[in-house]
Amino acid sequence: MTKKILIADDHHVVRIGTALILEKNFDDFEIDFAETYTEVKQKVENENYDLVILDIELPGSILKSMVKEIKSISGDILVMIFTSYKENIAMQYIEEGANGFLNKQSDPEVFVKAVEAIFKDGYYYTSGIANGMMEGxxxxxxxxxxxxxxxxxxxxxxxxxxxxxxxxxxxxxxxxxxxxxxxxxxxxxxxxxxxxxxxxxxxx
Structure with a gap:
């Protein structure tokens, strides 16, 4: 069954690079793009996406509150934070309902693993995030x-x-x-x- 993915990032290179990795590793993905948070909300309201790959620095971003707002629009949607920020802010987004958090410097293999885990288990946490959660x-x-x-x-x-x-x-x-x-x-x-x-x- 085809899964609909929304890549939300205001950098063209990141959007295209992310899409290429997904297309290379998954046969059943239909990929769409958004460049602003306003566009994300509009698309989530009008389309049934399975996963949003979300940059937290989008124009119009409301940071961690975006996660809860997106999920309030579409209750079953999965959200993976894909950001240049380090993992020390991950818990803020996970507590708001994010299903995963990954730094943009991660290897493509790790990115693919994260997407697979989110669809299989409903979440993906690196060992660093998991340890931080346990410590918390x-x-x-x-x-x-x-x-x-x-x-x-x-x-x-x-x-x-x-x-x-x-x-x-x-x-x-x-x-x-x-x-x-x-x-x-x-x-x-x-x-x-x-x-x-x-x-x-x-x-x-």
Whole structure:
């Protein structure tokens, strides 16, 4: 059965190169193109695409929100992010519903593998992304171990508040803030504010 693919990229060379790789490796693909995000939405509304290969820097891009919006137009559509950005932003798009994330510097063989996996399994994550997801889940579990008060202290610390400011905000003694802070550090297995901020940024 023929699958309809929409390659959404504003660079002609990327569109043609991507199409050539697909045509060389898949016999049952019907390929279409879009150069702006407005065009992507119009085409998804009017055609039944199986997969959108999406550059996040399209003219009119709304970045990660594009994924959710595309899927709200066509619920069964698959979305693979194909970008020059590195994998450290991948989770933002996966959490919005992206089925895969791949850097444009990837070898053609990896690109083909990604497309195959998305159609077979519904997703494709590189080992780096998969490891990041596991680490993220581990850190969320650690955050879940904090008591309500410890979580309040954690959030206030991450937002730049000192012990005195936290004491005033929560109406508790400054020494008590220190106690909660030590508990937070112990439960999160960290020793300083820099590590706390890293965890905070990863889960938000």
């Amino acid at each position: 889940l581990k850190k969320k579990k650690m955050i879940g171990s904090l008591s309500e008060r410890e979580l309040q202290v954690f959030n206030l610390l991450a937002k730049g508040n000192g012990n005195l400011e936290i004491s005033n905000a929560l109406n508790i003694e400054e020494s008590t803030v220190g106690t909660y802070k030590r508990r937070v550090y112990q439960k999160l297995n960290i020793t300083n504010l820099v590590e706390l901020l890293e965890i905070y940024n990863e889960i938000h």
